[in-house]
Amino acid sequence: MSDNDLIIISYEDRNVFKQDSPFDNSYIEKMAIIELTEEDMNKNDIKDDENILVYNDNGEVVVKAKKMEEGDVGIASMPKGPWFSVLLPNNIEDFYKHINAKIKKTEDPITTIEFIFD
Amino acid sequence: MICLGCSCLCDDLEFKNEENKITVGNACLKGFKRIDAFNKNRLISSINKKEASIDDAINKTIEILKNSKKSAIFGLENSVLEAQNESIKLGEKTGSIIDNFSSVYGGYLINRFLDGSVNTCTLDDVRDNCDVSIYWGCDPMSTHPRLMSKFSYYPRGKNRQRGWEEDRYTIAIDARKSLTANITKKFIKVSPGRDFELFKAFKDVLSGKLPKIGDKKLLMNVGTSIKKAKYGVVFVGDGLDYSMGYMNDFIDLINDIGFKLQPVMDCIGFNKLLFERFRYINSIDLEDKSYAKDNSIFNLLKGDDIDSILIVESDIASYLPHKIAKKLKDINSIYIGPHSNLTAYLSRINIPSSISGVESGGNAYRMDLKEETAEKVIDSEFLSQYEILSRIGEGL
Numbered sequence: 001m002s003d004n005d006l007i008i009i010s011y012e013d014r015n016v017f018k019q020d021s022p023f024d025n026s027y028i029e030k031m032a033i034i035e036l037t038e039e040d041m042n043k044n045d046i047k048d049d050e051n052i053l054v055y056n057d058n059g060e061v062v063v064k065a066k067k068m069e070e071g072d073v074g075i076a077s078m079p080k081g082p083w084f085s086v087l088l089p090n091n092i093e094d095f096y097k098h099i100n101a102k103i104k105k106t107e108d109p110i111t112t113i114e115f116i117f118d
Numbered sequence: 119m120i121c122l123g124c125s126c127l128c129d130d131l132e133f134k135n136e137e138n139k140i141t142v143g144n145a146c147l148k149g150f151k152r153i154d155a156f157n158k159n160r161l162i163s164s165i166n167k168k169e170a171s172i173d174d175a176i177n178k179t180i181e182i183l184k185n186s187k188k189s190a191i192f193g194l195e196n197s198v199l200e201a202q203n204e205s206i207k208l209g210e211k212t213g214s215i216i217d218n219f220s221s222v223y224g225g226y227l228i229n230r231f232l233d234g235s236v237n238t239c240t241l242d243d244v245r246d247n248c249d250v251s252i253y254w255g256c257d258p259m260s261t262h263p264r265l266m267s268k269f270s271y272y273p274r275g276k277n278r279q280r281g282w283e284e285d286r287y288t289i290a291i292d293a294r295k296s297l298t299a300n301i302t303k304k305f306i307k308v309s310p311g312r313d314f315e316l317f318k319a320f321k322d323v324l325s326g327k328l329p330k331i332g333d334k335k336l337l338m339n340v341g342t343s344i345k346k347a348k349y350g351v352v353f354v355g356d357g358l359d360y361s362m363g364y365m366n367d368f369i370d371l372i373n374d375i376g377f378k379l380q381p382v383m384d385c386i387g388f389n390k391l392l393f394e395r396f397r398y399i400n401s402i403d404l405e406d407k408s409y410a411k412d413n414s415i416f417n418l419l420k421g422d423d424i425d426s427i428l429i430v431e432s433d434i435a436s437y438l439p440h441k442i443a444k445k446l447k448d449i450n451s452i453y454i455g456p457h458s459n460l461t462a463y464l465s466r467i468n469i470p471s472s473i474s475g476v477e478s479g480g481n482a483y484r485m486d487l488k489e490e491t492a493e494k495v496i497d498s499e500f501l502s503q504y505e506i507l508s509r510i511g512e513g514l
């Protein structure tokens with residue numbers, strides 16, 4: 001397992017509501033993120049709020065890195081939603097279990113919903 | 119006022135509309151947003167992304183369903199029973215497959231809950247009697263924000279007068295330190311996908327053996343509290359379902375130790391309705407009333423069996439793998455709901471509806487299957503989901 005290999009678990013963000021538009025900046029700011037431990041950030045030379053590419057065999061997506069308050073090295077978390085869905089396997093048996101992905105720093109902008117779905 | 123914001127169905131909301139200024143008492147933020155968003159991000163009636171009248175959108179839907187070789191109806195987890203019943207009637211007319219979110223997660227547990235093979239209780243029993251509650255793979259502080267303050271942790275119950283300070287012991291078991299884990303008295307962190315091993319460790323502790331994994335002292339300590347419980351309840355969410363996969367042993371253990379089990383999931387009301395009619399809770403082909411795994415939304419969108427789908431107030435596209443969600447663009451997809459979302463964005467037809475329990479009334483089941491009646495509190499021009507579905511049904 002290399003430094004940029006991670007297990008990602010998903011969660012429901014209590015500050016995201018069914019009534020929110022997925023195109024609003026406030027929605028994107030809350031949903032297009034990955035929470036990482038300080039150790040994983042340091043290992044990959046990533047700072048809080050920097051854009052990072054998260055990728056696996058199912059797809060890739062650019063989101064913002066956020067420092068996790070408390071967590072285990074090698075385990076990251078993302079809110080359930082359009083950005084996390086890019087990394088999910090097309091197999092119902094594995095669907096929504098934790099998933100494996102890699103990360104790397106990028107200068108690319110946050111992936112838009114239009115880019116994912118159009 | 120009853121809140122339909124989640125399956126807690128809080129019945130103590132105080133709604134006031136004075137000089138066009140709305141105030142809501144007692145609601146959590148999620149419940150408040152449901153009411154306050156009556157004039158925000160509303161779905162606009164459209165056909166192929168072009169604005170259209172509601173009549174035209176409904177007529178186009180009728181035409182699609184008439185010409186469809188095989189259609190599906192999905193969602194209604196947040197709808198009232200009247201709309202859910204109407205969707206079944208509509209599906210019987212069109213010979214559609216009917217499915218909901220429980221085919222994605224939680225279905226097995228809900229099935230066992232509904233077939234009576236799981237010990238359960240009402241939320242009022244929880245408030246009055248519960249002294250040990252376990253939150254396994256669920257985070258009610260995020261998803262059902264008043265569950266703990268109204269029922270399971272903070273209130274003084276008839277037989278729990280010293281409340282959370284002395285009378286109630288709470289344990290969260292999760293892969294991450296959730297908001298719920300932040301307030302419970304104990305938190306057991308489980309490695310992703312290792313719930314079954316933790317469950318076996320608990321089984322050892324409860325039968326007097328040393329656990330083979332985890333923080334032994336913590337597990338023994340929690341095990342002692344479980345053994346001493348007079349009225350224990352386990353609240354279970356999707357997190358456990360993803361990880362555990364096979365739930366029978368888990369349910370047996372809960373039954374053996376005399377705990378009650380309560381799924382913290384919103385589709386349970388519609389599941390009950392379907393279960394009573396068909397003995398299945400999802401993935402039902404209404405043409406011959408049969409169940410098949412292939413009838414789940416996941417498999418339907420992955421395969422080619424349906425050419426049209428009617429989705430009612432369920433943002434499924436935000437949760438499915440994106441390649442599968444994108445399939446909504448390739449078939450005749452119709453979205454009915456009060457607000458715009460990703461599923462509406464991918465659907466060919468959008469039909470706006472009223473907000474159930476705010477702009478239209480109806481009945482709904484709480485997570486413990488208590489039935490409540492929600493009244494309309496705001497006038498609006500939008501048709502209810504029940505009215506939209508019956509108009510489509512009549513047109514067929």
Ligand code: SF4
Nearest residue numbers: 121123124128149264
């Ligand atoms: S807990 Fe659920 S039902 Fe109660 S006010 Fe909040 S959203 Fe509404």
